[in-house]
Amino acid sequence: MNLTSLSTVRELLERHGLRADRRFGQNFLIDAHYLRRIVEAVGFAPGETVWEVGPGLGTLTRALALGGARVVSLEMDRRLEPVHAETLAGLEVRVIWADALKFDWTQVPPGSLFAANLPYNVATPIITDLLRSGRFRRIVVLVQKEVAQRMVAQPGSPSYSVLSLRVQHHAKAKKLFDLPPGVFYPAPKVTSSLIRLDPEPIPDDPELFRLIEAAFSQRRKTLRNALLSRGYPEARVETALERLSLSPQVRGEALSLEQFRALEGLLSSDI
Numbered sequence: 001m002n003l004t005s006l007s008t009v010r011e012l013l014e015r016h017g018l019r020a021d022r023r024f025g026q027n028f029l030i031d032a033h034y035l036r037r038i039v040e041a042v043g044f045a046p047g048e049t050v051w052e053v054g055p056g057l058g059t060l061t062r063a064l065a066l067g068g069a070r071v072v073s074l075e076m077d078r079r080l081e082p083v084h085a086e087t088l089a090g091l092e093v094r095v096i097w098a099d100a101l102k103f104d105w106t107q108v109p110p111g112s113l114f115a116a117n118l119p120y121n122v123a124t125p126i127i128t129d130l131l132r133s134g135r136f137r138r139i140v141v142l143v144q145k146e147v148a149q150r151m152v153a154q155p156g157s158p159s160y161s162v163l164s165l166r167v168q169h170h171a172k173a174k175k176l177f178d179l180p181p182g183v184f185y186p187a188p189k190v191t192s193s194l195i196r197l198d199p200e201p202i203p204d205d206p207e208l209f210r211l212i213e214a215a216f217s218q219r220r221k222t223l224r225n226a227l228l229s230r231g232y233p234e235a236r237v238e239t240a241l242e243r244l245s246l247s248p249q250v251r252g253e254a255l256s257l258e259q260f261r262a263l264e265g266l267l268s269s270d271i
């Protein structure tokens, strides 16, 4: 069965009485060229397990399994079960019917691989959870281009955000290529991008991210005021900024990850 054929996808949906559901971010990939490039980017060895979120009709899931991977995939939309009975039959695939946002990724073995065409509305929290779990050595995700830009953004750029720092803290990130809306059915309004993350074994740092979230909580405020409004003590914030030679007028979006780490170190010590 060729799931990258638009007529096959339409016929499959119609035969099962289904429509792509926007609430679940269902935009199915229907392009063989891009599908091959995504599978190549995952770079698994034969028999290796690849974790996935959102198999949908089974397009990427099937391509990974046909390429020799064992796939464990989380899906929320139970209507797809009879579709999988056709599209994933006989393949090394296990579907877990669960919400990926509630899944405990720390139960995945360390050094695992992850690949997905992520539902756009929940891509950021899923990527954050995957990174925080510390269980993945490579994460290949198809996301909205704006999310991809945030993932690789540097200080001072309009896309620089909590997600940029989350990615930098845990991983090396590379934007691989863009995909036009027409390679999905139904076509989304936006361009997509494939991103590869190569995480290092670095644990989460909740205090650092409490600080970063406070710094980005009100982008129009100075860093000083944003931190004060989140309850950081004034004298300590002022001394820490001074020690780091940062102006009291500086905004959070100007600081590098290293500067946030240094700031957090000073704020949590007796200065």
Ligand SMILES: C[S@@+](CC[C@H](N)C(=O)[O-])C[C@H]1O[C@@H](n2cnc3c(N)ncnc32)[C@H](O)[C@@H]1O
Pocket (backbone or CB within 6 Å): 024, 025, 026, 027, 028, 029, 053, 054, 055, 056, 057, 058, 059, 060, 061, 074, 075, 076, 077, 098, 099, 100, 101, 116, 117, 118, 119, 120, 122
């Ligand atoms: C963009 S589609 C990708 C489908 C397929 N992998 C493809 O490439 O054509 C996203 C999929 O994620 C599923 N999904 C959405 N939210 C989810 C969640 N919170 N947990 C698990 N699956 C979810 C949707 O039902 C849909 O199948």
